Amino acid sequence: MNVAAAVFLGFLLDCVLGDPEQLWHPIMGIGSMISFWSKKLRTWFSDSERGQLRAGVVLWFVVVIPSWLIPAAILYAAGWIHPVLAFILETVFCWQIFAAKSLKQAALRVYCALQKKDLQEARKYVSWIVGRDTAHLDAAQVTKATVETVAENTSDGVIAPLVFLLIGGAPLGFAYKAVNTLDSMVGYKNEEFLYFGRFSAKMDDVWNFIPARLSGLLFVLCAKPARLDARGAWKCFRRDRLQHASPNSAQTESACAGALGVQLAGNAYYFGTLYEKPTLGDANRPIEPEDIVRTNRLMYWTSTVAVCVLCAVRWTIMWKLGW
Incomplete structure (x- = not known):
């Protein structure tokens, strides 16, 4: 039950405090x-296709395993000193993961930059x-x-970490963040990372x-309380996900497009190359800056419902098992 409590409190800390810029963050360590x-x-490894594929596999393991092992060792040592210290540390870790x-x-x-009509700042x-x-x-x-x-x-950033935190505590949560950070740093289909980043x-x-599909469904369920179009979210989720x-990627984007009543995705340039991508949702109206605020509202509704429901499920399971 302590894991669910640490996850719940960690989420509250994230909602209130976010990531203080003056503090070192463990994800920076993973990035380094x-x-x-x-x-x-x-x-x-060699520069050949096979050599870079192998290097990428090794990279994944030498990053993900320590990302799980180090917090696991810290929590074990803290628990040996006192269970309360371990609980406090796990709560802080959960806060840093969300x-x-x-x-x-x-x-x-x-x-805010768009509201000021400062397109250069908005692009930055x-x-x-x-x-x-x-x-x-x-x-x-x-x-x-x-x-x-x-x-x-x-x-x-929220639902997938939540799932892994509730399964394996902060160590598995950090392992997930390592997986996600690897993808964001090397998981590109350009010349530099095509083979090296493929495994990541x-x-x-x-x-x-599973978390992406859960997130899409939660978007649909939370669209109405977020004062958006739940029917549109369900329609586009089923059709475009x-x-x-x-x-x-399209699991949440399709539901969000339907909830807002706008069209998302489509062609985009990456590293100077045009990538043709299908659109998601229906262009019932032009997109506008207020849609950013609406999407933030949907994100918070979805995150809060997920945390409350999944923590309650974990509590119930642990209680039934007598743990």
């Missing part, structure tokens, strides 16, 4: 580990949270990119398969 081993492994408030704040930076802020090229985006495209990011990262990209798809090269 990825950068360190990427440089080493790419020189240790990313609801930081996601909201990142989106609101873009929203959206470039911090998306992988596509942003230098030539217009205001509508900046808005769309921000909405898509909030929708997709509701799964990556595929493993991210595997780990997010597989309309993406990734098996997971």
